[in-house]
Amino acid sequence: MSRGLGVLRGVVILVGGAVALWVSIGVTLNLTIARLQPAPSASWWPVGVTAKVTRGRELLTTAAQQPVTDIDPVRASLRDAALREPVNTQALGTLAALDELRNNTRRARALFRASETVSRRNVLTQFWLIEDAVARGDVAEAIKHYNRAMLVSSEARMTLLPVLAQASSDPAIRKELLPLLAKRPLWWKDYLQQLGTSGADPTAMALALAATRTDIRNPDERGLAQAILRRMVALKDGRGALRAANRLERVPGSTRSIREGDFETADGLVPFAWWMRDEDSIRAFRDTVPDGGMGLRIETSSGASGGVAQQLIGLAAGRYIMQGRAGDVSTDQTARPTINVTCETGKPLSRFSLPSAGPNGRSFRFAFDVPATDCALQWVTIVTAPAVDTNMWLDNLTATR
Incomplete structure (x- = not known):
């Protein structure tokens, strides 16, 4: 039997x-x-x-x-x-x-x-x-x-x-x-x-x-x-989950970059779309930004901090540029949120501190490498700075070779 x-x-x-x-x-x-x-x-x-x-x-x-x-x-x-x-x-x-x-x-x-x-x-x-x-x-x-x-x-x-x-x-x-x-x-x-x-x-x-x-x-x-x-x-x-998500969303191929980086919609499949934290003292949510479209608003208070938005992607091995636009970012470098890229296994690939920016925002970009082994998937995590209040926005986030 x-x-x-x-x-x-x-x-x-x-x-x-x-x-x-x-x-x-x-x-x-x-x-x-x-x-x-x-x-x-x-x-x-x-x-x-x-x-x-x-x-x-x-x-x-x-x-x-x-x-x-x-x-x-x-x-x-x-x-x-x-x-x-x-x-x-x-x-x-x-x-x-x-x-x-x-x-x-x-x-x-x-x-x-x-x-x-x-x-x-x-x-x-x-x-x-x-x-x-x-x-x-x-x-x-x-x-x-x-x-x-x-x-x-x-x-x-x-x-x-x-x-x-x-x-x-x-x-x-x-x-x-x-x-x-x-x-x-x-x-x-x-x-x-x-x-x-x-x-x-x-x-x-x-x-x-x-x-x-x-x-x-x-x-x-x-x-x-x-x-x-x-x-x-x-x-x-x-990797099997990524292929299944691609089939469900009718995305060709077996790789996957950032989805919904413009934050205009919320139709993707978590964890291959944005998970957003939603608590009294720390939260991320879609909101209008100065250019008139939608973006990601990040708010913290009472000293709350940590990962506030996260997405799983699946880039092939190689060198990539992540870029986007951020606004209302503190001039104090220790008070700025970061964008962290890690392998699914936990191996760190990049930790980028957002540049200071006024209400109308400014563009940013940084490079990172995806290794050929033990890194089939990658986490992109937005992390707020500890012990400070945050009220900033992020938009047009992409990751390309």
Whole structure:
């Protein structure tokens, strides 16, 4: 069995057995009074299915904690009731689970398949069919039942999505999963959210973004994409994250210079667009500048200082010129903000102190080198000076060879 199938099978192992899992995630039918009082209900309506399904589920719950000896009479009673209501998927599913408890897998499989034929909304049935497909090494069948379970149950999604996100590192799983994601099933956004929170394979994350055709013009989808990109960077695949960001923004090539350096828009993908700090005593925000356009306004007070705006770029090795325009910069050199360029690994490339400038601003430029190794991505960070109040602006920031 492949590692991916082993992870898929973890949907059962996670809670210590199939029966325990089925019960714990609340897949039982929302029954009427028979659900709460099966014994009186059986005496009031001895041929009814509801009470007998409930009794069967109670037995399954008990079996999750200790051996049971009265399976046969409960099963026989439920079988008789199911024969009277052969389209009752809950009866068929519970009957199948009892057969599984009796180690009759072949008959359990037949009954679970019959239960699914009646209704795909029976989550107990879908969970068993997942486990059965995994046990037989049938990835396509397992993914099919993952999909069906998550389409009909939010509780199932809570259990299955973390497992599926982990299993997607296996190429055999992705082969079946990606075409399904391309159809954008109801749970596709939940899946991307899971990847952005706990995904472990950057390749799987990038492929999921591509398969779902994530539209960054939509604020919700842009947020999902940004979470995945940040996760990829945290997992040390910044280059893969950069390529994914370029595809999403339809930027050609596998390098990336400063985006939105004119600060006119805020449509990029963090961390490959500007992250701006926003606190009471230190903040960066888009604002009008003297030339009439938009620029970056930086304000600090009460001695607050530190990184106030940041962007991740991906320049190829070589020598570059960074230039821009700044205004309202102090004449005191120790009170001036700096633009710091570092490799993603933390290696410093440049620390440039902005020149003093009046309200109308002045241009600046400085050079820095990107090494050929261990510096695939670079951070551009604007840092304010310590222990002084700042109220300055920055605009037209570019980095070119």
